[in-house]
Amino acid sequence: MTRFLYKLSNRNFKNIITAVFVSLFSAAVFAQTEDRAWNGKKCAVVLTYDDALNIHLDKVIPMLDSYQFKGTFYLIGSSPVVSNRIPEWRAAAKKGHELGNHTLIHPCDGNLPGREFVTSETDLSHYTVARAVNEIRITNTLLKAIDGKNERTFAYPCGDFTIKDTLYYNSLKSDFVAARGVTPGYLNKKEVDFSNVNSFFENGSSAEQMIAQVEEAEKKGSFIVFLFHGVGGEHPLNVDLQEHRKLLEYLKKRKKDIWVAPMVDVAKYIKQNYK
Template sequence: MTRLLYKLLNRNLKNIIVPGMVFLFSVAVFAQEQKRNWNGKKCAVVLTYDDALNIHLDKVIPMLNSYQFKGTFYLIGSSPVVSLRIEEWRTAAKQGHELGNHTLNHPCNGNMPGREFVTSETDLSKYTVARAVKETQITNTLLKAIDGKNERTFAYPCGDFTINDTLYYNFLKNDFVAARGVSSGYLNKKEVDFSNINSFFENGSTAEQMIAQVEEAEKKDSFIVFLFHGVGGEHALNIDLEEHRKLLEYLKKRKKDIWVATMVDVAKYIKDN
């Protein structure tokens, strides 16, 4: 539209617009187009939801569908919410939502403070790299059986990357498009680490706070990945369902400027651009 407007103005008003004005208008048009580096929009937003909760199927996905948005749901392969509701996850995938890999048993480093919930069976510090890799690949097989897809992204349980100082994802890079981490920050495309994509962890956040984060991403010509767990309950890490709806309402109103997409689609876009 801006290019067409420029052509019309340049053709119809060439007798009255001095060269300096044409130059300034060209610069303004170029600057405006330069800011639309995210699939033709000013920034990208990725909505991710961890741990395969019932609330995701019961509340979140219907809400996303009502706004015509697609989310990324990081599923724990051994979760009963996966095994008992496979058809619903399959339907979600058919609707365009991404089923991401959050490992088979959600292992976390039990030596870290506040990790009383970690059991001996799910203590990442007691894993071998081979076990972590195998369980993650098993989960990929499960997810493919559900959605039939070969491309997806990974999310580190508890944001823990290493086993005895070894980054186990190094042995999984060929299995995923990218991996989502837990460190926040606004990056340009060239700075993105596809083995640890930044995300903004939300717990008790208001819509106002989350909208401010989106606007900051837009100012920086960047993107933002939201990391949710509970949305309206079912998890100690939680945001209010209404605050979540308000965020979606804002994103819907800004759809001309904000690209809302899955983690796998945004990661692929960054790689290709």
């Protein structure tokens, strides 16, 4: 009887030890998974470039290619840099860069301060929602003719969301995977607003400043979307080409921990895994 109780007690002890071990192992695996919840990495970085500039084709895309990174380029449909260089944009798309929609003529609300550059033709406050939607869909048709793709993201010109208090993107949610806004922030994956994805606007930023933003995203287990215009010139809103290169060098060195991908891929990943 004593021997039987000893065996029973010993068996229970082993079961308890096994259960504890499995529990600890599962917790460790879960913690590791949570720590690397961005496609197996600690955080995600999205590099976006607005306004379809020559320098994007001449300097930025070759630089991204040299580091094996893919970016998102938000194109203005009516831009001569689009119409005159379609084969080059098509080649960029074939390499994996996203051609995003930045509307047909880049309308902004001319009633807001600092909008002296807005003309009567490009004043969003003069638009109807129907006009905005039609022009954006026309741009989607153009972009599909260039890259052959059905999925892409949108970027608000000047970060303006409304036409006479109406959120015009509400009529376009089925046309895009997501829309990039201009408000900075590090969000939990489950809190992302795909109608207004946060981004960090860069103008005159140093590599040190941009790297610090990436490190903060990693610390928070979040992601960061960079918003560039000129990179080495061609736009009043500009980041030095070498500072941009230093950022890419840092991202390349941290490739085991940082996922660099186009906006459309990161948005799809969040939707598929956390929504």
